[in-house]
Structures are given as C-alpha cells and as structure tokens.
Amino acid sequence: MKNQASSKYKQKNNRPFIQKSALSIKTQVLPYEEVQQLIANVI
Numbered sequence: 001m002k003n004q005a006s007s008k009y010k011q012k013n014n015r016p017f018i019q020k021s022a023l024s025i026k027t028q029v030l031p032y033e034e035v036q037q038l039i040a041n042v043i
Helices: 002-029 032-042
Strands: none
16 A cells, blocks of 8 residues: 555656656757747746
8 A cells, every 4th residue: 555655656756857857858859949939938
C-alpha cells in the first residue's frame, strides 16, 4: 500500500518536470524571435 502511494506521488511530481523539459526543447528548436513573440503573447 505504501509503495503504491509513493509511485503515485512520483508520477505527480514528474509532470511539471516533463513540461519544463518539453518547453526547453521547444525554445531551443524555435528561432529566438519566435520565442520572444510567444512570451509577449503570454504576457
């Protein structure tokens, strides 16, 4: 039972990390100007 809970907790914790790494990959692939436009759109 304890093991199951910890694996669920790990899955939850991994999501933001996966999103961050995906975001960093996107920013590396996209041209710099495009990234600035995206940031400007968010703000």
